[in-house]
Amino acid sequence: MYSVDIDKKWQEKWAEMKLGEFDPSRIDKKLYILEMFSYPSASKLHVGHWFNYAPPDSWARMQKMRGYEVFQPIGFDAFGLPAENYAIKTGIHPQDSTKANIETMTEQLYKLGGMFDWRANLATCDPDYYRWNQWLFLQLFKNGLAYRKSAPVNWCPDCQTVLANEQVLEDGTCERCSTEVTKKNLTQWFFKITAYADELLDKLSTLDWPEQTKKIQQNWIGRSEGTEVSFEVERDGERVLNDDGTPLTLDVFTTRIDTLFGVTYLVIAPESPLLERLTTEAQKAEVDRYVDKTLKASEIARLATTREKTGVFTGCHVIHPITGEKLELWTADYVIASYGTGVVMAVPAHDTRDFAFAEIFGLPIRRVIDSVDETETELPFVEYGKLVDSGAYTGLTSEAAIAQITADLAKDSKGKAYITYRLRDWLVSRQRYWGTPIPIVYCDQCGTVPLPESMLPLTLPYDVAFSPDGVSPLTKSDAFMQTTCPTCGGPARRDPDTLDTFVCSSWYQFRFVDNHNEEAPFDKEKVNALCPVDMYVGGQEHAAMHLLYSRFITKALRDLGYLDFDEPFQALVHQGMILGSDGQKMSKSAGNTVTPDDLVDQYGGDVFRLHLLFSFAYTEGGNWNDDGVLAITRFISRIEALVDKVIELPVEKRPHDKALAYRVNYTIRGATQDALKFQFNTAIARLMELLNHLQKMITDQSVISEETYEATRTLLLLLAPFAPHFAEEMNEKMGYSPSIFNEPWPTLDVAALVLDEIEIAVQVNGQIKTRLMIPADIEEADLIERIKGHESFDNWIAGKTPVKWIYVKGRLLNIVVK
């Protein structure tokens, strides 16, 4: 009887025989499979973890049997907000709680029976790991890919603390104290991911990733080609000048420069640093009030097209670059500072948002585009068309005008062709404790000074007060903050912030390969040999951020000479989400959680694993159901019964059983093809079919054929990746020595799949009339004759005339009648 004891037995044996350890001498057969590592949370391994790890492990085991040298490491994404929040609540230090959680989860992962190479584990909160985050930061800094600038953070005035977006409720209040959250500008570190925007876009086509994920990245990067055009500004009747005396210009990005003559006002983002200078005394109070209000709104809400438009006149005017006309400059929250230049030229006649705004505030609306076919159209008319009332450009098509106006503006130095991206640089500063300290000091003499690599790791101090009171926790640790400048030796201060945890996960796939290296993050040769990851498995929620950051860091490391390939993850699969039986996300509060430990103890890990593999479409996920567990225990015990009978009965040689050979090979083909595509449910369905067949064959038999015995053995080999402990046990029962995972995967005999007779459908106008057994190699003409001679033929065509015969070989014949 299979149980959790069998799991234990084989887990110990596998550890002894080092089943999961990668053998570098077989590097030419290497296959690097990686599941996204998880956050060590106190609530133990949940069903989602199992669904993330067990099915890919089955895939890996199959690949091992197919001859690959599999590398499957495991680690923990151990820095992050939850441990720190937990510390604030309970006083338990993040390091202590995290360590304990990692221990528990490691034990649970071991019980999962994954074929992991345990030597290659890592935890990102370990100084041996995060020192290389710091190293990475320094490389980016030295090469101009890390820089500081001011950026807003969510600020709770009551808690006196920075909040994560997650901690701000939908109505814009703090989750802890319900105070209205506002924004505060801080100088923070950024990684220049935008420098790689084009390559990140272009190389998507080389990846074996789900199309929808590529689309998400493509939209996230949001490359947009257009024109940048400059407007000079007038305040109180005078030109506004730069410090050097040249006229200050507002640069506007637009994809529709053909509508330039329809511009009736400009809008600047409320958080734009220029706004203050461009507000007149008379308007100051009103503008300030408006800016204040905007700081409390979320970006998502601001960009909603249905949101009622609000805005304020700044009192200043801008000068139209071609007509010289004076236009009002407004500020409104539908313009976002971080996209484009933070200023838009408003063309109410040809843009829906500008139109709505102009109607509310009574601003002029000027049509400059008509439809090409000169039919009457309503405003706002947002399509391309033909220019009207546009000076010298009147009569041109939109396409022609875009090219012409852009060229003319460039000639006058009033604009240029320009490409902008929705993608923004990656903000990596976090005003928190539980993360990687930033390896930079600020010296009054030398300014911003990077730590020399020899001084890494810059370790996180243990004794720190995390209670929120207005500053980053590290600020309060004098021992940490007060330091000397590595350049001049004078007094200096450290950076009080820590790095975003996405920095950890942007390169961990390389550290696994060489995780004990103390001289470097990894050895170049080793990484080049084992990477990129051949199969990466994890949730689709990471499509835009983690997966893009990893790609960016890989390219940066390549350009800095640390590795020789372009992409970190060649192939990617997303598992679906397992919800509670009520269709809601599993959570303690909903009371719908399923604990893997209980199921494993009761039924054994393989039953749980098979249930996950069989009852869900892997990439879809779905609602948890208990019923399937019983079905699997039945499946398992039926196989055991089959094995028992097969080893008990005498075996004799019999004439070749063509039908059995067909079924066996049909199973090999189906199970292999489906499992390779992560379609485990159908792969297992094929195994069930073979089991049903074998079971029928041996019923009431006192002797079995050699072929039946071999088919049973084949069934076990095919089952092995999906029920590793159980299959290993059955394999031993049949007298074979372990491990079954060192046996070769069954090979397909294509010839056995060729049938003499096949069944096809006969249709009339696409409607099925009958099914026919025909010789597999029948000629189309013979088939047609045969059908014409069928006793029901006249009945089928019901007096009409066949005009066309469509034969889809081996599948159907459709008679088109009229």
Add this chain to the structure above:
RNA sequence: GCGGACAUGGCGGAAUUGGCAGACGCGCUGGAUUUAGGUUCCAGUGGGAGACCGUGCAGGUUCAAGUCCUGUUGUCCGCACCA
């Protein structure tokens, strides 16, 4: 709001990618064994007496549509400080 997906029997889910809808399993019904129930085994199981009708809804393309196109409804995921 923007972006990405999904919708098939009572249920989980299949469908060679435009070619016989419902594989496999759960559940259910009947039968056999046992008989206290469960287990196990066998048969049946989308609807409809039937011609036929059936893949969220409404159109369309095609000899042929779950699959492609247009529109529509509902659910889920992401939106840059959760990871």
